[in-house]
Amino acid sequence: EESSFAIFSPAHPTMKLLSCSLLVASACVVPEDTKGADDGNPHCWDRLRRCDGPNAHPSSGPGYQPACGLCEGIGGPAWSDKNEDIEIPNCVPVAPAGQVDPAPPRPEWALNNGGKFTVESDRFTMIGKKQDPFCFEFFPSNNSVGDQCYRRQTGKFTVDMSGEQKSLHYDLNIHIPWPSDKFSLFGNISTQITAHGPNMWIVNNLYNAVDQCVCTNPLSSSGDGSHNPDPIFPVMYNWTNHLVYVGREKLTVEYGIGEMTLDHWTYGPHHAWTQIVNNKSIIVRMWQPYNGFEVFAPGSWKDGVADPAAFAGKTPPGECKKGGAKIRIGCDDDGYPIKKNQTLPAAEDLKRARTKVPRSTRKGNTFSDMAARLNSYLKEYENVKECAQWTTEELQRFQTLMLLMKSPELDGHYDAAVDRRALRGDEKHHGEKWERLIKLAEHLPEEIQRMQRDGHCHEAVMWFVHHVSEETRHAIAASMPIPMLPYDRHECPFNPTAHEQQVCDEYLHQVSCQDCHQDATAPSSVVV
Numbered sequence: 001e002e003s004s005f006a007i008f009s010p011a012h013p014t015m016k017l018l019s020c021s022l023l024v025a026s027a028c029v030v031p032e033d034t035k036g037a038d039d040g041n042p043h044c045w046d047r048l049r050r051c052d053g054p055n056a057h058p059s060s061g062p063g064y065q066p067a068c069g070l071c072e073g074i075g076g077p078a079w080s081d082k083n084e085d086i087e088i089p090n091c092v093p094v095a096p097a098g099q100v101d102p103a104p105p106r107p108e109w110a111l112n113n114g115g116k117f118t119v120e121s122d123r124f125t126m127i128g129k130k131q132d133p134f135c136f137e138f139f140p141s142n143n144s145v146g147d148q149c150y151r152r153q154t155g156k157f158t159v160d161m162s163g164e165q166k167s168l169h170y171d172l173n174i175h176i177p178w179p180s181d182k183f184s185l186f187g188n189i190s191t192q193i194t195a196h197g198p199n200m201w202i203v204n205n206l207y208n209a210v211d212q213c214v215c216t217n218p219l220s221s222s223g224d225g226s227h228n229p230d231p232i233f234p235v236m237y238n239w240t241n242h243l244v245y246v247g248r249e250k251l252t253v254e255y256g257i258g259e260m261t262l263d264h265w266t267y268g269p270h271h272a273w274t275q276i277v278n279n280k281s282i283i284v285r286m287w288q289p290y291n292g293f294e295v296f297a298p299g300s301w302k303d304g305v306a307d308p309a310a311f312a313g314k315t316p317p318g319e320c321k322k323g324g325a326k327i328r329i330g331c332d333d334d335g336y337p338i339k340k341n342q343t344l345p346a347a348e349d350l351k352r353a354r355t356k357v358p359r360s361t362r363k364g365n366t367f368s369d370m371a372a373r374l375n376s377y378l379k380e381y382e383n384v385k386e387c388a389q390w391t392t393e394e395l396q397r398f399q400t401l402m403l404l405m406k407s408p409e410l411d412g413h414y415d416a417a418v419d420r421r422a423l424r425g426d427e428k429h430h431g432e433k434w435e436r437l438i439k440l441a442e443h444l445p446e447e448i449q450r451m452q453r454d455g456h457c458h459e460a461v462m463w464f465v466h467h468v469s470e471e472t473r474h475a476i477a478a479s480m481p482i483p484m485l486p487y488d489r490h491e492c493p494f495n496p497t498a499h500e501q502q503v504c505d506e507y508l509h510q511v512s513c514q515d516c517h518q519d520a521t522a523p524s525s526v527v528v
Contacts, residue, residue: 028083036064037269039143043081047072048088050144050289053244053266058142063268070096070247070264073271075287077125077254079150079181087254094248094261104248104263107240107274107281115162116306121297122157122170123255125150127290133427134178134186134404136202137329139218144290150177153191160306167196169310174204178400179431183438185397194314199337203319207397209479211325212404213317215337242267249273253285254295260284326475327405349469353413353421371485378461378484381473385481387457392441392449395456395483396434402463403427405472414466420512421466437506440499451490452503455510457483 028044035041037052038061051073052063071091078086097103109117127148128140135149155172170193176186192203202214243265251273252259262273262284270288274281275298282301286294316335319325324335332338378384390398406423414422425433441452460483464473476482489511492504 033066034064036062039145042145043083045083045144045289049073049075049078049083049086050269051266051271052269053246054268055242056268060268068246068266070094070249071251073266073269073287073289074251074264075271075289075293077152077293078127078289079177081148089254090252090259092250094250096247097245100245100248100263103245104274104276105279105281106243107265107272107283109238109240109283114304116160116304118159118302118305118307119157119296119300120302121300122155123295123297124153124157124172125293126153127151127288127292133431134176134400136176136204136212137214137216139200139216140288140291148290150181151175152177155191158306158310160308160311162306164308165196165306165311167194167311167315169194169314171310178427179435183435185393185400185431185434192314192317194311194317196311196315199316201314201317201320201335203317203325206327206401206404207480210327210401210476211319212327212329213320213325213331213335214329215316215320215331215335217337239267240265240272243270243272251285255297257284257295257297260298326472326479346470349407349410350413353410353419353466354417367489368487371487374461375484378465378482381477381482383477383481384484386484387454387486390453390457390483392438392453392456395453395460396438398480398483399430399456399460399463401476402460402467403430405476406463406467407469407472410467410469421462423463423467424509433506437503441503444497444500444503447490447493448500448503451507454486454488454490455507457486459510461485 030041030044031046033047034045034050036056037050038056038059041050047064047068048071051068052061053068053073054063055061056063070093074088074091076087076089126138126140127150128138129145130147130149131137131139135151138149138151151174153170153172153174155170157168157170159168160166161168170191172191172193173188174191175181175188176184178184178186186206189207190205192201194201198217200216200218202216204212204214206212244267246264246266249262249264250259251262253262253273260275262275263281265272265274269290271286272283273285275284276282282296282298284296284298286292316331317324318335320328320331320335322328322333322335330337375384411423413419423430437452441449464476464482468476490504490507493500496504
């Protein structure tokens with residue numbers, strides 16, 4: 001059984017999984033003709049988006065009845081769990097399997113090519129269970145229970161399942177869908193993914209400034225959402241032996257490739273489309289509704305070729321070792337996966353977190369004086385930039401980085417102490433709020449837009465100073481500018497519109513730290 005059609009399969013194909021009777025009931029209505037899904041089809045996908053053949057996941061069931069036919073289960077680029085959030089390509093049946101003569105040869109993955117191949121142009125939407133709010137750490141699973149991540153990526157795919165490497169490597173540009181697919185504060189980032197044995201390393205370069213490494217041991221999931229402890233290894237070289245031939249179709253292949261006559265194969269929820277080239281069935285397109293969607297541009301598949309340089313120094317990558325990337329998630333000092341990060345904030349950071357009242361040197365007589373004093377301390381990091389030189393979206397990107405690098409210990413202390421420095425909500429809350437408010441502010445007067453920007457400066461500085469360790473702060477400042485506090489305070493205009501009021505309310509929350517850093521009897525400088 002393969003956990004991920006394009007990437008991984010379990011080490012133990014007979015692993016026991018809970019039955020669909022344990023699945024959480026979905027609020028949607030499951031189509032009558034999709035009830036053969038082993039996991040209950042919890043997102044109520046129709047037969048165009050999902051059609052399970054024999055050996056369905058996660059319990060090796062018989063699949064849908066009636067069985068999947070031509071132009072069913074074809075999928076396409078998807079961006080959420082909603083059934084309609086997918087682009088289904090045009091598909092015209094040509095002939096079912098029994099009427100195709102001669103029958104096409106069975107496709108191969110890495111069987112008769114020395115265990116090696118390279119795909120020069122791989123277009124892939126990876127799908128899997130959401131493990132973190134940014135969809136960095138997720139991995140394709142063997143059931144569709146729970147919220148899924150949908151991450152677009154393009155690049156080069158190198159596989160060597162021979163005794164030389166037993167690894168696979170992706171060199172990619174990926175689209176991080178946070179806060180949403182349509183409004184991403186990450187945009188496209190460069191990524192390298194390497195898998196060897198039970199270990200996987202993901203090295204991201206964020207904003208062309210900060211490296212991040214995620215070390216992980218991918219695990220399959222049971223029907224109740226719990227993890228099966230058996231490790232998952234790089235995909236079996238002969239997984240295509242399980243494929244069942246459905247028939248021949250005319251399919252409009254995505255990404256500008258256009259209409260092609262292709263052979264359709266299935267195994268459980270996995271679907272593959274192949275083109276006959278030199279008497280071989282070459283895979284052109286693949287789909288698994290909760291693993292991913294993948295297109296290999298014709299001519300980009302290089303059989304028997306895997307450059308050893310693609311794997312050199314990648315198991316583990318240097319960025320994942322101590323002293324490597326500035327953000328290391330789930331990595332031990334040698335760059336191998338651990339269950340939990342062991343990095344703790346310094347004693348001085350914890351002492352400051354326990355001190356609710358700022359020292360007199362951190363207070364100002366007026367709002368402007370307070371900002372000037374605090375900015376003087378920020379300037380000790382040398383790489384700083386005035387608030388007015390930032391855009392709101394740039395500040396949101398900076399704050400996103402703070403969310404990635406924040407210390408759980410510091411954050412936990414503020415929550416437990418009901419401290420104003422505590423984050424007002426989780427990553428999902430902040431992302432959704434930012435996306436909503438930035439869209440509102442686009443149509444509001446410039447002074448309201450400046451208010452929104454200045455509010456983010458206040459919040460960004462607070463997060464930088466109070467939610468990441470001193471060591472991390474210096475690492476950030478070595479890579480990118482740090483925003484400074486604005487010198488003037490804004491007030492809402494008289495009789496604001498509903499949208500102006502929403503932006504103003506958020507601003508008042510963001511500048512609340514000035515209540516501690518400004519003397520209570522001091523007058524305020526106000527910009528209206």
